[in-house]
Amino acid sequence: MLGMVYKVVEQLFAKKSTNYFPSKYILEDTATTLNKGAIHPPIAVKEGFRGRLEYNVETCTGCGLCSKVCPANAIELYPALINDKKTKRIVIYLSRCTYCQECVTICPKNSIQITSHFCMADYNKYNASLVVGFEHRQKFEIKEEGSTDVQKEGD
Amino acid sequence: MKSDITYPLNIGPVHPAFKEPIKFTFRIEGEKVVGADIDFGYTHRAIERIAQERNFIQIIYLLERVCGICSFSHPMAYCLAIEDVAGIEVPPRARYIRTIVGELERLHSHLLWTGVAAHEIGFDTLFMYTWNIREKVLDCLEELTGNRINYAMLTIGGVRRDITPDNAQTIHQMLEYYEELYNRTSEILLDDLTLRARTEGVGVLTTEQAERLCAVGPTARGSGLMKDVRVDYPVNAYYEIPWLKPISPRDIGKEPIGDVYDRMAVRVLEIQQAIKIIQFCMENLPQGDINTGSGAVKMINTLKKLEGEGIGRYEAPRGEVCHYVILDNQEHPVQIKVKAPTYSNGFAWAPMLTNIEIADIPIVIASIDPCVACADRMTYVQTDGSSTTISWEELHAKSIQKYKGARKRCMK
Ligand code: SF4
Ligand code: SF4
Numbered sequence: 037m038l039g040m041v042y043k044v045v046e047q048l049f050a051k052k053s054t055n056y057f058p059s060k061y062i063l064e065d066t067a068t069t070l071n072k073g074a075i076h077p078p079i080a081v082k083e084g085f086r087g088r089l090e091y092n093v094e095t096c097t098g099c100g101l102c103s104k105v106c107p108a109n110a111i112e113l114y115p116a117l118i119n120d121k122k123t124k125r126i127v128i129y130l131s132r133c134t135y136c137q138e139c140v141t142i143c144p145k146n147s148i149q150i151t152s153h154f155c156m157a158d159y160n161k162y163n164a165s166l167v168v169g170f171e172h173r174q175k176f177e178i179k180e181e182g183s184t185d186v187q188k189e190g191d
Numbered sequence: 192m193k194s195d196i197t198y199p200l201n202i203g204p205v206h207p208a209f210k211e212p213i214k215f216t217f218r219i220e221g222e223k224v225v226g227a228d229i230d231f232g233y234t235h236r237a238i239e240r241i242a243q244e245r246n247f248i249q250i251i252y253l254l255e256r257v258c259g260i261c262s263f264s265h266p267m268a269y270c271l272a273i274e275d276v277a278g279i280e281v282p283p284r285a286r287y288i289r290t291i292v293g294e295l296e297r298l299h300s301h302l303l304w305t306g307v308a309a310h311e312i313g314f315d316t317l318f319m320y321t322w323n324i325r326e327k328v329l330d331c332l333e334e335l336t337g338n339r340i341n342y343a344m345l346t347i348g349g350v351r352r353d354i355t356p357d358n359a360q361t362i363h364q365m366l367e368y369y370e371e372l373y374n375r376t377s378e379i380l381l382d383d384l385t386l387r388a389r390t391e392g393v394g395v396l397t398t399e400q401a402e403r404l405c406a407v408g409p410t411a412r413g414s415g416l417m418k419d420v421r422v423d424y425p426v427n428a429y430y431e432i433p434w435l436k437p438i439s440p441r442d443i444g445k446e447p448i449g450d451v452y453d454r455m456a457v458r459v460l461e462i463q464q465a466i467k468i469i470q471f472c473m474e475n476l477p478q479g480d481i482n483t484g485s486g487a488v489k490m491i492n493t494l495k496k497l498e499g500e501g502i503g504r505y506e507a508p509r510g511e512v513c514h515y516v517i518l519d520n521q522e523h524p525v526q527i528k529v530k531a532p533t534y535s536n537g538f539a540w541a542p543m544l545t546n547i548e549i550a551d552i553p554i555v556i557a558s559i560d561p562c563v564a565c566a567d568r569m570t571y572v573q574t575d576g577s578s579t580t581i582s583w584e585e586l587h588a589k590s591i592q593k594y595k596g597a598r599k600r601c602m603k
Contacts, residue, residue, distance in 0.1 A: 081333070082330075082333055082334040083334070083357075084334065084337050084352070085333065085337055085338075086337040086338055086343070101488060104246075104488065105246075105248050105249065105487045105488065106249070107245065107248070107249035107250075107251070107252035107253060108252070134252055134341065134343075135337075135338065135343075136252050136341075136343040137337065137343060137351075138248065138252070138343075138487060141351070141486070141487070142486060142487050142488065
């Protein structure tokens with residue numbers, strides 16, 4: 037009986053063994069007062085795991101091969117102005133991506149790389165964190181008259 | 192006192208006893224089920240239609256998502272069908288790797304099924320146990336392919352990833368782990384009194400019924416039919432395995448009667464068979480290329496110039512999966528037909544579900560390892576927002592019309 041009481045008290049003050057998810061949304065004061073914001077690092081994945089994509093805007097030539105093979109139509113080509121030349125660049129919507137790695141295999145310039153990063157949860161699927169190449173798009177995109185921002189519009 | 196009243200019992204479309212939406216209407220006499228009516232069509236996803244909007248490479252990943260467990264078997268059958276039309280020769284090493292991944296999938300699928308079956312009869316400890324040991328093969332698949340479930344391993348004319356010496360090491364460790372555990376697991380699954388009491392003589396599908404209703408896979412083999420696509424129409428590395436034969440409960444010295452126990456026995460023995468096949472493939476893994484070397488775009492351009500029809504058959508963990516494609520000078524197949532194993536096995540439910548107790552319904556339904564979404568066909572059509580029921584005659588005429596068009600394109 038006493039052992040049980042001891043256990044209950046212990047549980048009351050024990051640190052949570054689970055993580056808040058997505059942990060970046062935990063309230064600041066909750067995290068500090070309860071000391072529960074500390075993240076237990078996830079178990080490392082094996083080599084070759086297919087996770088978040090990385091995009092190199094410098095080496096990309098805008099050939100559009102990646103958007104042709106992408107099974108989820110997660111890659112969007114947009115007209116861009118780079119070094120005063122009209123060309124094309126891509127954004128990848130990770131909320132649609134199936135992580136098949138087909139774009140990585142096909143890219144002739146190795147502009148897309150796959151990483152083993154997998155903690156990607158977010159509340160808005162059009163957040164900058166879930167759109168690879170978002171900041172380049174803001175910088176380079178040629179805005180047409182009357183065009184609407186897809187990322188703001190949602191589905 | 193004998194009661195003559197028969198009353199209907201509706202279960203579904205959404206019910207905790209089933210993993211997917213499907214509706215059953217049972218006719219009940221007391222505690223006995225005397226008849227069953229099955230209503231499909233609640234989870235149709237129009238994959239065949241969506242496939243017509245995508246190119247040959249994109250379809251592989253679409254078909255991977257036909258079934259969450261057979262995510263290797265469906266694209267495998269599709270690739271075989273396309274390779275059949277195009278006459279693509281798959282390099283030997285790729286054929287062996289395909290066999291290895293296919294058998295790893297069978298291993299994890301059968302372990303999953305034993306867990307589900309245990310859960311359906313309320314034996315949750317066994318459910319936890321089998322799903323715990325299943326993690327090992329999932330880890331192995333993750334290392335081999337990059338993902339636990341959707342492997343993205345296949346491409347037309349080969350595979351996308353090679354087995355490195357490190358991977359081989361992992362596979363060997365995994366095989367050792369399962370070999371050690373196999374005797375203990377099979378002892379629990381095949382000799383445990385609780386399990387035997389709940390499964391023996393329940394949900395009987397006789398050999399004649401299985402043959403007449405075209406059952407496939409472990410369901411057919413549990414009823415004593417010796418059929419297995421891996422043996423009858425071997426693909427990949429299967430025809431190079433001399434000792435491969437269909438599993439039946441006779442292998443543990445039991446004459447099959449087609450009850451749930453027999454189907455379980457077949458699956459348990461197939462776990463052992465899968466381990467042996469992987470061992471064989473690892474020992475005889477040839478060197479060489481892993482695909483035809485032409486990239487995705489080149490492959491699409493080659494296939495774009497082709498006409499004709501092709502068929503791919505593959506033994507998925509649940510039975511035969513069969514894909515039929517028609518190519519007609521386009522970037523996508525103009526027609527693709529998917530036949531999942533549950534489409535064949537679903538009919539076997541009717542005899543199985545007669546003369547059982549109400550309490551046995553979940554385990555009998557789970558015993559064919561159903562995958563409702565894979566097998567679903569649309570039964571209602573929406574015209575301008577209203578739903579219409581099509582009569583059998585109308586549907587028949589429509590199907591003939593549709594396939595006449597498709598065949599004409601093929602024949603020209
Ligand atoms: S395939 Fe590579 S180079 Fe071509 S558009 Fe995509 S990222 Fe850029
Ligand atoms: S990984 Fe696959 S789904 Fe994701 S962007 Fe690349 S091709 Fe598309």
